[in-house]
Amino acid sequence: MDLEYSEEYQAFRQEVVRFIADHRHLAPGNVARRPGEDVGISWQKLLIEHGYAARTVPAEYGGFGAEPDILKSHIIAEEFARAKVRPGHSGDNRLVPTLLELGTEAQKKQFIPPTIRGEMSWCQGYSEPGSGSDLASLGTRAEVDGDDFVINGQKIWTSGAKTADMMFCLVRTEPDAPKHQGISYLLFPMDTPGIDVRPLLQMTGDAHFNEVFFTDVRVPTSSIVGKRGEGWFVANATLKHERGGLGDPHAAEARFHEIVELMQHETVDGMRLMDHAVYRDRLLKLQARMLSMKFNGMRVLTHSSRGEEAGLPRWIVKLMGCELNHQMAAMAIDLLGELGILYDASPYLRDGGIWQHRYMLDLGLIIGGGTAQIQKNMIGERALGLPKEPKVEGA
Amino acid sequence: MDLEYSEEYQAFRQEVVRFIADHRHLAPGNVARRPGEDVGISWQKLLIEHGYAARTVPAEYGGFGAEPDILKSHIIAEEFARAKVRPGHSGDNRLVPTLLELGTEAQKKQFIPPTIRGEMSWCQGYSEPGSGSDLASLGTRAEVDGDDFVINGQKIWTSGAKTADMMFCLVRTEPDAPKHQGISYLLFPMDTPGIDVRPLLQMTGDAHFNEVFFTDVRVPTSSIVGKRGEGWFVANATLKHERGGLGDPHAAEARFHEIVELMQHETVDGMRLMDHAVYRDRLLKLQARMLSMKFNGMRVLTHSSRGEEAGLPRWIVKLMGCELNHQMAAMAIDLLGELGILYDASPYLRDGGIWQHRYMLDLGLIIGGGTAQIQKNMIGERALGLPKEPKVEGA
Amino acid sequence: MEFSLTEEQRLLQDSVSRFLQAECPLARVREAAESGSTHVDNVWSGLTDLGIHGIVIPEEQGGVGLSLLEACLVAEALGNCVVPVPFVGSSVMAPIAILAAGTDAQKERFLPRIAAGQVVFGVGVTEQIGRRESEGISLQGSRLSGKAMFVLDGVDADQLIVADSSGALHIIDADARGVTTGKLKTIDRTRAVAEVLLNDVEAEVLPGSVGNRGPLESTIDAGRLILAADCLGASQNMLDQSVAYAKERRQFNRVIGSFQAVKHMCADMAAELEPCRALMWYSAHVYTAIPDEARLMACHAKAHLAEVGQQIARTSTEVHGGMGFTDLLGLHYWFKRIGFDRQLLGAPELVREEAARIQGWV
């Protein structure tokens, strides 16, 4: 056990801190995240130059070209978060790795540089209304007609579809093949005729996601990444980077401290909430969970920094992390009593209504990207080696 | 809503109360339950005569011969419990109804009268080591040899096997038939040569159950109830009376009040446990659950007294009732702190160690007679109409 | 011993439910929510015709003279259909306060108009349950000043009933000089809660509540039972929607209800919710029939339904997967209704602590 960073990393952290202090006046001050704004693009460019964005993307495709070093990446993320300065991005964290691994040289040259500079933005066309947990059953068709694919169908849960320049999309090109073998992976501009984007209102009142409808959308057959029918494997080559991720234990810790703060300052009948033993006990239970996940995150980070698979400690992060966040939001609402139900810029609203917003959003995160049930299947099967559910075909 | 009993039932209750007061000196004073003791048999005889035991068994088979009246049965049970006087029994609550429904006239005449008098006791041979939730997969074989069945195999979870005179037993007589259609239902004496009973120690330290081994056990083919291969249906004709039963909300209420008592008298650091807000909150949560189950029981009783199927309120009783009892025991243990871990006649033992005993026994009840998982399947499928798990044959 | 609803009670609930399903489908709820209204005219007038506003008001004052159990059955039906219409404050707590503490003249003046659907009452008593920040109303002579922060059905109300700091109840004209009403926005857009600022406002005391907390407590108990019943109805609907969705939605070549995980989520919801129905019936029954048990049972019904409702709201959303998170099916209207029922008139921990006090355990 060594909770300190080595000198090399301490020096690196100093560098990052200094860079941020020296350059933060150049960072976009607003919260908008849309790549493509000028100030955003020049900031991203500066970050790439210094190795704080697109850090491991090869220089020939516009990146910084460093060797992967998970601790350095972690330090960069930590310091930008601590300083509350907009961090850099690496284009799209699914698309860019996919292109690097499986794209043609032409695709890499064409798409990666503008993407990591933030001049070209992407949305992802995977999920469909009929295929949630069972993604491979997707039904959006792409038929070859001359040099084009002609796409018909519908995607859902497409975040950023209203603003993205491009989509990377899974379509069914071989309808008669087994479901995993009939899918192709296509790239095309969102302004291609026949694409209709409709916002999808969420329970929170926001519309972060969209439905995307395709009606005879023609894209050249050269839009494909990998071979026809191999799209499932192309997509999964990068999905593996995402599942069971690190989560963000810092966010959970920050949220926990907000609750402590709340309990020390809000009162009911003139009594501090912290003086209610029942609430305090609930707070302590959450603290133990929050700390467990924080240390678990450090354990995963240590594994990752050595290039090892973390295994179970990593598999459980999404399930347990989302649940913890949801429970913290639930507690804050209870603490606030009647005030906890306020929303939408109401008088007396606490913290901008963030707790209700989080309570719902976290439930969405428990559901999204593999429901808690799918997560438990994966933990049972992949981490514990329990057998899969027997397949039922055509039932 | 009418929480009062009608005059007829109030009068009946008075009768029962008077009977108990007049006759309690004749009741077996010890807690042993073994039918066959003289004092037990004479007491049972008296109860049958007055209609407080074997109440609905026809008089021609030695019972009282009353019409079923669930409220009267309930009143009888309540008053005997309240008076802490040993109640009567109706023989075996699975066997006697089965014989009444499906036995031959000769079987009814031979077995029911001594059984309800308590002169003939029974144990049940259903479960096997390899067939827990999947009872119908049982493997104990009975092969016809002349006028006999020859039984080989093993049963488990056989309570009372050491003391019972007889067993009713499920055996496989048609090994090539589908699993539910190859079973027969046999009755035979426990002193038949080749039967070996071995006690099965439980986690509580008691041995309430046994394993029963059969080695070339010969019983006459006339021992069968129903036809060959119909044993599954014979057994289930009465299983239905048992599943999702009433439970005993009175027991839960009594247990709850024991915890209240404990919290009012035990202290930690000189402070009454009732003065700990966290324990108090936990107590209140349990109280709401206990009351819910109590009122749910009254609802089921009302349905039953009208001869209606109670449906969902009845289906959930075992699952929720066992869990509630387990949680109450868990709480009592926590309340007692270090004292809560004592057992086995230790110094300082509280309430004879009953809380640890219950904590384990209730877990056994959550598991036994259909685990919580099987209960949830049944609630999902039978009460909510969700489809069954697709069958996997020979996987 | 008949622990069940009477035929009349079942008929009442059926007729209200049928009316609401016909007149207040989800589309109507959405329309109201989007327009910011929590008072849908056709529903209000239809409920008037069914006698619902006078459900607890005696016949001599133009009501139908039923008990709180019947009011709870109505609340359950309203929750089941997430109906945007005043009820808990206006049609239950206000008449109960007036019946418990009003003079005959006050009863004659207000109750027939409530029963006839001619007047909406807001009720502000939350500072008597758990005072937040500067809530609280003080009395000087017959004039009130201060703030009632969570006035149930208080938006667009004609009359208000508020408790002063001693627990005495007062009726105020919502248009009276010195009254400022502000709408509070909550996650539940089917309910109306207002803050009311009072600046030296002329008020009319309900005399039976002076020096006697009984009427205030009865009013709060009734409100808690109604919120619990609303939560029961909304939770039942979320369970029913889950079961229906699980029977229909297919994934991996099977309807999802055949997966044990989904089946058990539905079974868990049913197993938790079903005993709540008996708890609700008993609690509402004793409110009238066994007053000694009324306050304790109102606490238990409120707190327990809050816990079970929260679990069901969450589980049902999970069963619906991503669709549960969107606005498409409108499932969130129930989710939020249950959230509202949980927080108002005392969050569970506070209500349980009150139940401990009632039993002399503190």
Next chain:
Amino acid sequence: MEFSLTEEQRLLQDSVSRFLQAECPLARVREAAESGSTHVDNVWSGLTDLGIHGIVIPEEQGGVGLSLLEACLVAEALGNCVVPVPFVGSSVMAPIAILAAGTDAQKERFLPRIAAGQVVFGVGVTEQIGRRESEGISLQGSRLSGKAMFVLDGVDADQLIVADSSGALHIIDADARGVTTGKLKTIDRTRAVAEVLLNDVEAEVLPGSVGNRGPLESTIDAGRLILAADCLGASQNMLDQSVAYAKERRQFNRVIGSFQAVKHMCADMAAELEPCRALMWYSAHVYTAIPDEARLMACHAKAHLAEVGQQIARTSTEVHGGMGFTDLLGLHYWFKRIGFDRQLLGAPELVREEAARIQGWV
């Protein structure tokens, strides 16, 4: 930044585990439990050879001079194999108390004998955590009277360390005049807890503990960490047994681990338990490395493992169905060990309240 065990730590744990699996299989545990022994000779001497009794004792006093993290790794291995042998009191709390508050002479006198496995210490401090009934020891001059109710490893101990009512620590000869030791029977037959009655008994104070609660607190913290680690090991074993059973046991023509309900029970156990390992490592690490965090983290490790362990003990038994309820597989030895770890040195609610006090929240 290396949040992981060192190679040496892994080797230590492996060698202890291998030794215990070989020398203390379940059959040996049963044998001991049935004979009423909680001190299995071959295990005791083997652990002596491995240096385990001196794990926290400096090399100059004959120990191996490792930190509490290593002691916790050993405890985890002991819990994993439900080993009936003194450890928490005798090999950890006692030497820590002596190191923290003893004179050099006391250290020289006792520590080498502990390290060499020549002496067993019982430790009685529970009345300083949550006093039950008439527990408590008073000091008059250098003589002690009173009762220590839950003395860890106190059965057949040679020496005792007890806290008096001021929190000062004393060493007593277990055979001294006025000492009466009685065995307490608990559900966990692999552990030894005694009550000790003292009637004017000559005692030797650990002087550093007079007027300074630090040594007492360090001793309790260490004990809590050891019990938490024991619980972690026992819980891991129950999870592993569940997974193995679920892969093997067939019902309805399938191994039961392919049923989603069983699979999710296993996944839930794993998801709850795995972060506990990181919590345990951190908590044990800061005990030595960051003393400011030591007490809080010991509370969290103890209380959180108690909750997770209880859930796993129950779920694992359920996965095993009826077999889990019998003695056949011996699963209940782990179940009860986890129960013991939960209750001793503070049940979870009390420990959490202490964690609140440590943070200045009360």
